[in-house]
Amino acid sequence: xxxxxxxxxxxxxxxxxxxxxxxxxxxxxxxxxxxxxxxxxxxxxxxxxxxxxxxxxxxxxxxxxxxxxxxxxxxxxxxxxxxxxxxxxxxxxxxxxxxxxxxxxxxxxxxxxxxxxxxxxxxxxxxxxxxxxxxxxxxxxxxxxxxxxxxxxxxxxxxxxxxxxxxxxxxxxxxxxxxxxxxxxxxxxxxxxxxxxxxxxxxxxxxxxxxxxxxxxxxxxxxxxxxxxxxxxxxxxxxxxxxxxxxxxxxxxxxxxxxxxxxxxxxxxxxxxxxxxxxxxxxxxxxxxxxxxxxxxxxxxxxxxxxxxxxxxxxxxxxxxxxxxxxxxxxxxxxxxxxxxxxxxxxxxxxxxxxxxxxxxxxxxxxxxxxxxxxxxxxxxxxxxxxxxxxxxxxxxxxxxxxxxxxxxxxxxxxxxxxxxxxxxxxxxxxxxxxxxxxxxxxxxxxxxxxxxxxxxxxxxxxxxxxxxxxxxxxxxxxxxxxxxxxxxxxxxxxxxxxxxxxxxxxxxxxxxxxxxxxxxxxxxxxxxxxxxxxxxxxxxxxxxxxxxxxxxxxxxxxxxxxxxxxxxxxxxxxxxxxxxxxxxxxxxxxxxxxxxxxxxxxxxxxxxxxxxxxxxxxxxxxxxxxxxxxxxxxxxxxxxxxxxxxxxxxxxxxxxxxxxxxxxxxxxxxxxxxxxxxxxxxxxxxxxxxxxxxx
Numbered sequence: 204x205x206x207x208x209x210x211x212x213x214x215x216x217x218x219x220x221x222x223x224x225x226x227x228x229x230x231x232x233x234x235x236x237x238x239x240x241x242x243x244x245x246x247x248x249x250x251x252x253x254x255x256x257x258x259x260x261x262x263x264x265x266x267x268x269x270x271x272x273x274x275x276x277x278x279x280x281x282x283x284x285x286x287x288x289x290x291x292x293x294x295x296x297x298x299x300x301x302x303x304x305x306x307x308x309x310x311x312x313x314x315x316x317x318x319x320x321x322x323x324x325x326x327x328x329x330x331x332x333x334x335x336x337x338x339x340x341x342x343x344x345x346x347x348x349x350x351x352x353x354x355x356x357x358x359x360x361x362x363x364x365x366x367x368x369x370x371x372x373x374x375x376x377x378x379x380x381x382x383x384x385x386x387x388x389x390x391x392x393x394x395x396x397x398x399x400x401x402x403x404x405x406x407x408x409x410x411x412x413x414x415x416x417x418x419x420x421x422x423x424x425x426x427x428x429x430x431x432x433x434x435x436x437x438x439x440x441x442x443x444x445x446x447x448x449x450x451x452x453x454x455x456x457x458x459x460x461x462x463x464x465x466x467x468x469x470x471x472x473x474x475x476x477x478x479x480x481x482x483x484x485x486x487x488x489x490x491x492x493x494x495x496x497x498x499x500x501x502x503x504x505x506x507x508x509x510x511x512x513x514x515x516x517x518x519x520x521x522x523x524x525x526x527x528x529x530x531x532x533x534x535x536x537x538x539x540x541x542x543x544x545x546x547x548x549x550x551x552x553x554x555x556x557x558x559x560x561x562x563x564x565x566x567x568x569x570x571x572x573x574x575x576x577x578x579x580x581x582x583x584x585x586x587x588x589x590x591x592x593x594x595x596x597x598x599x600x601x602x603x604x605x606x607x608x609x610x611x612x613x614x615x616x617x618x619x620x621x622x623x624x625x626x627x628x629x630x631x632x633x634x635x636x637x638x639x640x641x642x643x644x645x646x647x648x649x650x651x652x653x654x655x656x657x658x659x660x661x662x663x664x665x666x667x668x669x670x671x672x673x674x675x676x677x678x679x680x681x682x683x684x685x686x687x688x689x690x691x692x693x694x695x696x697x698x699x700x701x702x703x704x705x706x707x708x709x710x711x712x713x714x715x716x717x718x719x720x721x722x723x724x725x726x727x728x729x730x731x732x733x734x735x736x737x738x739x740x741x742x743x744x745x746x747x748x749x750x751x752x753x754x755x756x757x758x759x760x761x762x763x764x765x766x767x768x769x770x771x772x773x774x775x776x777x778x779x780x781x782x783x784x785x786x787x788x789x790x791x792x793x794x795x796x797x798x799x800x801x802x803x804x805x806x807x808x809x810x811x812x813x814x815x816x817x818x819x820x821x822x823x824x825x826x827x828x829x830x831x832x833x834x835x836x837x838x839x840x841x842x843x844x845x846x847x848x849x850x851x852x853x854x855x856x857x858x859x860x861x862x863x864x865x866x867x868x869x870x871x872x873x874x875x876x877x878x879x880x881x882x883x884x885x886x887x888x889x890x891x892x893x894x895x896x897x898x899x
Contacts, residue, residue, distance in 0.1 A: 207250075207257050208269045211290045211343050214250050214300060215353070217243040219336035225329040236325040240332045241311045247339065248304035255297040258730075268293040268409050270345045287407055291345035294731050295556065299342045299485060302564050306477040306571050307335045309705035313575050314469040316701035317582060327367060327467070334360035338478040342485065347396050347406040347415070350489070354392070354450070354482065358385050361479050365466040377462035384459040388449020395442030399493075402427075402435060408489065416492045424493075433506065440493045440507040443486065451483025451544045454518045458797055460541055464533040468578030471533060475540040476571035484547045484563050487511060488556045504639050508552045515548025516634075516643035516650075521794075523653035527660065528779060528790035531588050532577045535661050539614065540570060542650055546630050549643055554633030557728040561720045562626035564727070568716060569613035569623055572709035576607035579698040579706065580665060587672050590661060591773040595670040599695035604666050606706040611662050613713040615655040615758065618751045622716035627651060629720065632746045651750060652757045659761025668769025670695065 221243035225236040258267075272289030311331065318327055337360055340353030366378025400406050402424055403415040412419060424436035447453075452460035460480065464471045474480060487494065495505040522541035529535045543566050551559035581588055583600050597604035613623035631651065634644040672695070697703070720727040722743050764778045779787040792798070 205257060205269070207254050208271055208290075208292050210250075211254060211271070211292055214247045214254070214304070214343060215336045215339035217247045217250075217336070218332040218339065222329050222332035222336060225325060225332060228325055230323065230325050233324045236328040237311075237315050240328040241308065241315075243332060244304055244308045244311055244335055247335075248301070248308055251297070251300035251304045254292055255301050258292065258294050258297040270407075270409050272345065272407055272410055286348065287346065287405070287410070288349045289345040289407060289410075290343040290349075291409060292343075295485075295488060295560065296342055298560070298564060298727075298730070299481075300339065302567050303335070303338055303342060303477050303481075306567050306709075307473065309708060310469050310472050310477070310571060310575065311335075313472070313578075313702050313705045314467075316699045317469055317578055318467060319699075321467075323367070327364075330360055330363045330367065331469070331473070334364060334473060334478060338482060341482050345408050345414075347399065347408065347490075350486070351392065351396060354446075354486075355389070357450075357479055357482055358382060358389065361385075361463070361474060364470040364474075365463050367466050367470065371465065373462075374465040377459075377465040381459040381463055384456055385449040388446045388456055391442045392446025392449075395439045395446070398435075398442065399439050402439070416490065421492055436493055437505060437507045440490065441510060443490055443493070444507065444511060447483035447486045448514065449483070450486070451480050451548070452518075452541045453483075453514050453545065453548060454521055455796070457518065457522065457541050458800065461534055461537040461793075464531075464537045468533070468574060468581065471537070472571045472574035472578070475537065475574055476567045480540060480544055481563055481567065484544065484551070484559060487548065487551050488560055491551070491556050504637070509639055510552075511548050512552030512634075512637070512639075512643055515545045515550075515552060516646040518542065518545030519549060519650035520646045520653070521545075523650045523657065525790055525793050527653060527657040528777070528787050530591055532580060532590050532593075532661065532665065533574070533588060535590075535657060536570070536573050536577060539573075539654065539657070542654065543570070543614070546627060546647065546650065549634060549647060550630035553637040553643060554630065557731040558629050558633050560731060561727050562630060565613070565622035565626040565713070565716050565720075568709055569610045569621075569713040572606060572610035572706060572713055573614065575702070575709070576603055576610060576706055579603040579702050580607075580695075582698050582702070583695040584672055585695075589773070590664040591770065591775075592672040593665045593670070594668040594672070594770060595666070596695050597666040599670075600697045602697060602703045603706065606703075606710040607666070608662065609710040609713055611658045615658045616651055616750065616754045617758075618747070618754065620714060620717060622713055622720075624750075624754075625717055625720050628747055628750050631750055632743060635742075635746055648749070648753055652753045655754045655757025656761045659758050660765050663761065663765035664770060667766060669771075671770065671773045 218240070221239045225239055228235055268291055270289055270291045272287050274285050275288040276286040278285060311328075314327070314331065318324055321327060334357065337353050337356035341350055341357065344350035344353060362378045362382040365381050366375050368374045369378075396406065399415055403420040405413065405415055405420075407414045408416040410417070414420065421436060424439070425434055427435040429435060429438050449456045460475075463474055466474075494507040494511065519542050522538045522545065526535050526538035526542065529538060543562070547559045547562050547566070549559075550562055579600065580593070580596060580603060583596070583603065584593060587593065609621070613621040616624045616627045618624050631644065631647045634647050635641070637643060718724065722739050777787065779790070781787075789795075
């Protein structure tokens with residue numbers, strides 16, 4: 204076993220240690236906290252590169268797994284049973300480690316500029332480091348228990364970071380919403396984990412042929428069925444997938460993710476790109492042997508994988524349709540994340556680990572780029588987030604505009620030169636060949652079209668036309684000519700270098716990653732052990748052409764609706780309000796899902812809470828009160844009987860005995876004269892008795 208495998212724990216330990224040290228530092232130690240966080244994650248990135256290089260060695264990219272396991276908990280003395288933890292190094296782990304540490308380091312650097320004026324700067328970097336460390340713990344775990352521990356730490360830190368500006372009611376509410384919603388999925392995850400342990404006797408993924416993801420355990424679970432006729436492996440896989448649905452914002456547990464943008468923009472970039480939401484997709488990839496067995500790289504269409512595919516396809520279109528009618532720049536990207544996570548899940552279901560993970564990796568780079576670009580726009584526009592009040596930003600923020608355009612084209616799937624095209628095209632191609640149904644393919648095509656449309660809409664409203672925000676000139680008919688004078692300090696301005704340099708690096712990566720997963724050179728698929736295609740075949744070219752036409756159709760329609768002419772004022776109605784059947788209203792209101800939950804789940808929960816409170820206060824509390832009053836009455840009766848009968852009788856008896864003793868004590872006081880008097884009296888009485896007896 205090599206040193207890198209033994210010391211893989213250093214990668215999550217470094218940022219966690221940085222979080223611990225930073226938590227002890229006073230708030231004024233801003234530079235210390237930022238340097239410690241960036242340095243720790245940067246060093247973790249270097250160690251991750253070593254791990255990645257190790258997997259590139261001959262025999263290291265064919266799915267080989269190197270593990271280090273150790274006994275964590277012994278059940279009882281003499282009991283052979285124990286719980287083991289460990290970590291695993293394989294291509295899936297290596298590529299995720301590099302992505303999380305690299306993107307995370309750039310987000311940390313970006314945060315220095317974005318949070319420069321925040322009074323809780325030190326606390327922010329403490330939470331940020333703990334967040335990154337927890338996610339890295341998820342990635343390296345070779346035990347489902349260790350993964351779950353890190354998984355819950357991710358949930359805790361996401362709560363702390365989403366609600367970082369806790370003085371804002373919306374941020375506090377979003378943090379609670381995210382924490383509670385993801386806990387719903389985590390309960391199912393926990394049940395699946397316990398069930399898996401009961402079936403296999405271990406939670407180690409790989410343990411020299413005895414792990415729960417290895418053939419011996421899987422073969423046992425496949426042949427066993429539940430009461431409804433479902434294979435035990437499928438049932439456990441679906442429970443674990445529910446946990447992934449919560450973390451990765453899949454319908455219907457998606458409602459927390461758009462609200463998570465209430466936190467600082469670096470948090471949004473970290474959650475939506477490299478950490479929390481990626482954890483759900485990674486979890487499905489890690490337990491993929493439980494979901495479906497590989498047959499030369501192609502996944503068998505098991506029930507679990509079919510559920511993953513349908514949930515992902517529905518989520519992709521559902522969230523994309525909502526994004527077309529949102530006006531908050533970060534909320535558009537948030538629903539875009541939900542949609543792209545749906546694509547990833549669909550890719551896992553129809554194409555296997557390599558297809559879904561390739562889109563996860565590319566998405567991490569261009570979505571972090573877009574969120575940090577949005578943060579730069581918000582920062583430059585004086586904390587304005589409504590895209591209707593922007594416009595013409597490209598003239599004021601050229602670096603942000605160019606990098607954002609790269610991220611937009613990568614997300615939209617602009618052909619050939621951007622990584623998003625190849626990763627999304629691979630999913631659509633796999634969906635086209637899915638033997639179960641072609642509906643996910645059509646849903647994927649619709650999602651690709653909507654993605655291109657809403658991103659073009661966002662670009663047009665934010666960067667094109669004239670500035671419509673703070674300090675913009677009034678319309679010609681305005682009766683306030685004094686407003687024509689624009690205050691220069693209210694104009695948009697480019698962000699500082701700590702914010703723009705990471706944008707440039709991520710933009711380069713969003714383009715450069717396009718070369719590692721093309722049909723001509725499917726290195727990424729081969730690296731993850733997947734059977735890759737045979738180059739540009741007729742079917743591949745046909746899907747590429749169709750995908751390109753769909754993307755161009757979305758781009759063209761977006762330009763036609765929002766680019767000619769550009770919006771003049773912030774108050775103009777959106778062109779989509781003309782859609783029939785009130786579609787725009789449905790999109791803008793997110794199909795009323797939040798309201799539906801408010802009327803059903805939340806209202807029922809509130810009613811149930813009131814019912815429980817009533818039962819607790821009046822039924823159970825009343826019963827307890829009656830019993831307590833009865834016992835109190837018995838206590839008073841017992842006290843009265845004790846004091847008035849037992850104690851009183853005993854006291855009086857004792858008093859009489861005492862008096863008798865006192866009397867007898869007088870007879871034995873040791874004085875001779877008293878004794879003589881008694882004898883004299885006794886003799887007198889004896890004489891009188893004898894005289895009386897003789898007289899008779």
